[in-house]
Amino acid sequence: MAEAQLLQNKWDDAKAASLRPEELLLYRSNLLGSDKRITNYGGGNTSSKIRMPDPLTGEEVTVLWVKGSGGDIGSMKLDGFSTLYMDKLLSLQKLYRGPEQEDPMVALYNHCTFNLNPRATSIDTPLHGLIDRPHVDHVHPDAVIAIAASADSKALTREIWGDEIGWVPWRRPGFELGLWLKRFVEENPRAKGCVLEAHGLFTWGDTQKECYETTIGTINKAIAWLGRQSEGKVIFGGERVAAASPEKRAAVAAGLMPAIRGLISKDKPKLGHFDDQPAVLEFVGSADLDRLAPLGTSCPDHFLRTKIRPLVLPFDPQKDEVADLIARLEPLVAGYREDYAAYYARCKHADSPAMRDPNPVVYLIPGIGMITFAGDRATARISAEFYVNAINVMRGADTVSTYRGLPEQEAFDIEYWLLEEAKLARLPRQKALAGKVALITGGAGGIGTATARRLMGEGACAVICDIDKEALAEAEAELAREFGKDVVRGLWVDVTKEEAVASLFAEAARAFGGLDICVSNAGIASAAPIEETTLALWQRNMDILSTGYFLISREAFRLMKAQGIGGSIVFVASKNALVASAGASAYCTAKASEVQLARCLALEGAPHQIRANVVNPDAVLRGSRIWKGEWGTARAASYKTDSDGLEEVYRERSLLKLSVYPEDIAEGIAFFASSISAKSTGNVLNVDAGHAPSFTR
Structure with missing residues (x-):
């Protein structure tokens, strides 16, 4: 794999030397979040354990600075971190009675808040706090998730990183997973991180720079290894449908998107995004599309944005026109809704939130590309970015092993997690023309x-x-x-x-x-x-x-x-x-x-x-190009004034004497x-x- 395809080490020692510890954490976070190959928008989190004076006693205490709920490490500011007393957070271990207590534990994090910080804590807080290392990164690199989401995940992790990076089986984020990570660190003191099955990567270091460089180096090993393994191999089973010309792709998208929007916006307006980049065209035109697409995505961050699976719209650019696709669209969308309702019925618990919008988010069209719809334009775009992440993961996993999505019940339990519902409830109320x-x-x-x-x-x-x-x-x-x-x-x-x-x-x-x-x-x-x-x-x-x-x-x-x-x-x-x-x-x-x-x-x-x-x-x-031209000059002459006096003429002519x-x-x-x-x-x-x-x- 060419050096240019590897991640660059962007750490600047001169800049870092001028920063306070919490500013250095923000610097590290923003660097990691600046490259979508490291983590997707809003995904992952970073932390540092920093000695600070207690505002009540003046004594120095250890404070966990960790990305708060709903933030994005690439664009966040200092106020995006939640802060917790480390001694109080660690004391929660005495109260924990097992996985059935996962959700109630989250409410206790607020009792650990340092300096009245209003930033809501993330469910990933114990994953950082219980690891006995000063600085921790958790990111979702496509190259690493490709390993994590493969059938041979554990064996491949050892083959690529040896003892340097360990492996932890799938577990939904929460206090229990935090304890698993704590135990892993205690049992593997020389390890620099671990792969979380079907999820992502955790790394740590004794300094901010070491933590950052470990994260970059770990990902680069995966990129290089996958590159070597994919040489000469047929990707996604080869091409089944060739990409249409850019003009036809654009025309199909322009005709299809309003038709989809009309079907899925009866109750609430949706906004769309079209993506026909090479990675998307390769996947939607591949022989393996029908096998891989129904498996859904693996990383929880992916399917929270994209739903459990996309809707594939059958299309042959050589034979079909957009009118043909629009004619068959309604039953396809209706079928997706029925399947989603059945998925909800199969997996729901007694206390599950009510079923959310059953319409697809991701639409895959062979030869044309991908369309995504969401309640706002940014989310529609980000959903597309997440599905591109998922495509990259499927490509890597299926090249070196067999791709596996999360089991249906596990996916449901995250999608309809009561804590996720609480996060949605904290979103600001939509404005009157949202989605228009x-x-x-x-x-x-x-x-x-x-x-x-x-x-x-x-x-x-x-x-x-x-x-x-x-x-x-x-x-x-x-x-x-x-x-x-x-x-x-x-x-x-x-x-x-x-x-x-x-x-x-x-x-x-x-x-x-x-x-x-x-x-x-x-x-x-x-x-x-x-x-x-x-x-x-x-x-x-x-x-x-x-x-x-x-x-x-x-x-x-x-x-x-x-x-x-x-x-x-x-x-x-x-x-x-x-x-x-x-x-x-x-x-x-x-x-x-x-x-x-x-x-x-x-x-x-x-x-x-x-x-x-x-x-x-x-x-x-005011602000008019018309009035600055010939029209304004003519009107001013007709009222025997100049352009500066024309507004006063019209103001005085009005009944209300107002401009x-x-x-x-x-x-x-x-x-x-x-x-x-x-x-x-x-x-x-x-x-x-x-x-x-x-x-x-």
């Missing part, structure tokens, strides 16, 4: 970005699209900094071009899985007396403000109808859609057509729960986008600070 997808044209302008920010603030994902690539990139970067990269996409579009609009919606479907809210906001403005209005000027207004709105809304309507879960279309028109202005005939006529189109959409959309409404702004100058800002328009759009307006369609909302001629009735 909004597409906003003119997304790089003042109203567009304000709308994206308002909807994203309520939990929506946003596709902002614009013809100005530079402004679009700036707006996307700004929203990504504020809300995260997972929930925003900036896509170029020319709303007057039918092919560009179709491509936009296909890209949006691949990005998030579908669409719930479409805000048609792209616009221009023009001013010219009727006799000076050229055909070109007239046509430009019609192309962008009328035809553009038609093309956008038609594609949105098609996508929403295909999903079958309703939707909201909102047009940003203008006061001029209701009130004519001299010297702006092309603009006023085009804007009026938007209102009439929205009413037509409301009529056709009602049977499908697709609503269509209009927000009419007036004189929104109208992009955020005000966004508020109106958010009303029509949300369930608050669920019984409103075909309506017009003026947000103009009061303009009597524009009163709708």
